[in-house]
Amino acid sequence: MDWATHASHLADSVTRHDSQWYGPLATVPRHLFVPRWWEKQQKGWDLRDGAADVETWMRAAYSDRTLVTRVGSRHADRAEIGDVATEGLPTSSSTLPSLVVSMYEHAHIDDESEVLVTTGSGYGTALMCRRLGGDSRVTSVDIDPYLVQEAEQRLNFIGLRPTIAAADITGPLGTYDRIISTVSVRPIPASWLEALRPGGRLVTTIAGTGLVLTADKTADGGASGRIEPDPAGFMKTRQGEDYEYPPPSAWHLAESEDAQEVSTCRYPLLYPPDSWEVYSMLALSLPGISYRQETEGDVRTVLMLHTDGSWARATATGFLDSPIVHQSGPTRLWSELQRIRNRLNREGALPVYGARVTITPDGETTLSRGSWSHTL
Incomplete structure (x- = not known):
């Protein structure tokens, strides 16, 4: 198979010929x-x-798209031909190459950097090794021993032998110039600040949001930086085999139960994950919301479910009609969403992208912009 031609086309679509990432x-x-x-x-x-x-394999592998390799606890490598995974969320993937490169570019890597990255399929680790001209300065970790084993074999097959280990990236680490995590965290682990050398940089995303955070270690052992203007979302860190997610019975409440409060929303129906700004702002103030959307003919429904048992259901016919909103539980989810949309409508933008980031040595992370601030 002529995979090299496909890889060259991928490089052309992702970056410039003079980029240090083109060759990898x-x-x-x-x-x-x-x-x-x-x-x-x-x-x-x-x-x-x-x-x-x-x-199909060549088209998929060398397109700029994320390929999900694990759903729930089911590895694609271990599944039987013809299998269908009917339950679970993605728990590992090969991230779209342009996003991997973007995260790496945010790290401002130089030729002598010692770098910690996350493993997943191992593809991003391979890119980093090729960028640094070898594998001696690259460490790659993942919580899943099977993923680490398979990635190590595949890296070795193409002549790369970075340090690779099954480990919790939020736990104790070695010492590095750069930490680049393509799994999301909230807040920043204190162990990262301990692991960074003076002047070292960390790059990650805030769990549940579309916010890329970059920060440089400061003299007091903390870090300072900003939320980058380009949005991105990654799976959050996990310690177990799978994430916890709402059972069908919880969604049934949101789908069909009578509500404590019924109202009409002033704005057209919005599925929050479709709007990075709104979604991220809402996730900062109310972490732990799950979303679903359903369509039946011209009728669209958005469902929200919070870990405290609160739920909201908004239904509209067509794209311009005002949705009818049903809400119950200790938190009025749609009301909080509408409050954020009111601010966006009033100010023309939300303060999350471009926000200043301050991290204390114990990992307390504060975002601020103008008069707005939020501590994770």
């Missing part, structure tokens, strides 16, 4: 790191096997 993108065989993946369908996830359809 053009020379790392991404398909070897994603031999199988899960593809989202209307009802669950279908297994895709690269070897069974090489043309």
Whole structure:
């Protein structure tokens, strides 16, 4: 198979020829790191096997898209041909290459940097090794021992032998110039600040948001930086086999139960994950919201469910009609969403992107912009 031509086309689509990441993108065989993946369908996830359809494999592996490799606790590598994953959330993936490169560019890596990255499929680790001209300054960790084992074998196959380990990235670490996490955290782990050398930089995303955070270590052992203007979202760190997510019975309440409060929203129906600014602002003030959207003919419904048992259901016919909102529980979820949309409508923007970030040595993370501030 002519994977090198596909890889060159991927590099052309992701970055410039004079970029230090062009060579890694053009020379790392991404398909070897994603031999199988899960593809989202209307009802669950279908297994895709690269070897069974090489043309589809090449198109998928060398397109700028995320390939999900684990749903719930089910690894695509270990699934049977024809399997469908009907339950669970994505728990590991090969992130779209442009986003991996963007996170790495935010880190301001130089040729002598010692770098800690997250493993996943191992593809991002391979890019980092190629960028640094070798593997001696790269450490890669993942919470899942199987992922680490497979990634290590695939890295070794193409001649790369970075330090790779099954470990909790929020726990004790070594010492590095850069920490780049393509899993999200909230707040910043104190162990990262301990692991960074003076002047070192961390790059990550805030869990549940679309906010990329970059910060440089300060003399007091904390860090300062900003929320970058480009949005991105990653899976959050986990300690177990899977994430906790609302059971079907909880969604049933949001779908069909009578509400404590019924109102009409002044704005057209919005699915918050479709709006990075609104979604991120809401997640800062009310972490722990899950979302669903349903469509039946012209009728669209957005469901919100919070870990405290609160729920909201908003339904509209067409795209311009004002939705009818049903809410129950200790927190009025849609009311908080509407408060944020009121601010956006009044001010023309929300303060999250471009916000200043201050991190104390114990990891307390504060975002601020103008008169607005929020501590995670």
